[in-house]
Amino acid sequence: MNKIIIGDHIVKSFGEGDEKRNVLDGVTVEINEGEFVAVMGPSGSGKSTLMFALSGTDRVNSGKVIVDGKDLSEVDENELSDLRRTTMGFVFQQPTMLRNLNILDNIILPSMRDNRKNAAKITGKARALMKRVGIAELEKRDITQVSGGQLQRAGICRALMNNPRIIFGDEPTGALNSTTAQEIMDILSEINSEGTAVMLVTHDANVAARTERILFMRDGNIVSDLKLPKFNGTDMDGRVEKVAVKMREIGI
Numbered sequence: 001m002n003k004i005i006i007g008d009h010i011v012k013s014f015g016e017g018d019e020k021r022n023v024l025d026g027v028t029v030e031i032n033e034g035e036f037v038a039v040m041g042p043s044g045s046g047k048s049t050l051m052f053a054l055s056g057t058d059r060v061n062s063g064k065v066i067v068d069g070k071d072l073s074e075v076d077e078n079e080l081s082d083l084r085r086t087t088m089g090f091v092f093q094q095p096t097m098l099r100n101l102n103i104l105d106n107i108i109l110p111s112m113r114d115n116r117k118n119a120a121k122i123t124g125k126a127r128a129l130m131k132r133v134g135i136a137e138l139e140k141r142d143i144t145q146v147s148g149g150q151l152q153r154a155g156i157c158r159a160l161m162n163n164p165r166i167i168f169g170d171e172p173t174g175a176l177n178s179t180t181a182q183e184i185m186d187i188l189s190e191i192n193s194e195g196t197a198v199m200l201v202t203h204d205a206n207v208a209a210r211t212e213r214i215l216f217m218r219d220g221n222i223v224s225d226l227k228l229p230k231f232n233g234t235d236m237d238g239r240v241e242k243v244a245v246k247m248r249e250i251g252i
């Protein structure tokens, strides 16, 4: 199976001298094309740092990160930013949206920056995505006039604008109630079933249980790699229990 991301003995440290600490301590991991992966672990175990490293958001201190066949240590900042823009989409706990723009304009803003002549096409695409995730009627709303779940749907639309090969989510459901969280997972599952890899950090066993692979981190390392069958709408309780057993084992 083709790998969309490879992390090979990656080390990321923060601090200087005696204070220096490896937050990623030689992590090796491969993410397959189209895979649906969750990352779990205690607070401070390095989950977000791993995601930042694998997405080229942060440079690593040593080891290799290879994205879509390109070694990130060999690309300059412009190439890196192109690679990120064309290959990856990002969804955060609190979508970072501008208060002075409506929902539609927030979704199209990153795509419009260097592509103004395609404004009509970009807007059409955004509208199609909004319709797909159930927020078509909200395009003119201010970002303060929608719910957290609706805002996250808009965040997902924005992440999908460039047809990414992988979506990274840093606690995309972390600010939502459990019903809304599952609705967001429905959307991410659907996107995944069409071939886009999804990798998300979560503390929630009910979210992780929707994926097919859960990486458990502790102290800057992946200490367990749990595989589940692709979710088909059945046996949610059994899946959650498998995740919960592992969480207890790891001490989360």
Ligand SMILES: Nc1ncnc2c1ncn2[C@@H]1O[C@H](COP(=O)(O)OP(=O)(O)OP(=O)(O)O)[C@@H](O)[C@H]1O
Pocket (backbone or CB within 6 Å): 014, 015, 023, 041, 042, 043, 044, 045, 046, 047, 048, 049, 050
């Ligand atoms: N820019 C930074 N400078 C210094 N230390 C950092 C920096 N970013 C992260 N750290 C430290 O690295 C460790 C891992 O952080 P990270 O955010 O990856 O953990 P996490 O597992 O995602 O935690 P949480 O579940 O609390 O979000 C933490 O101890 C954190 O304080």
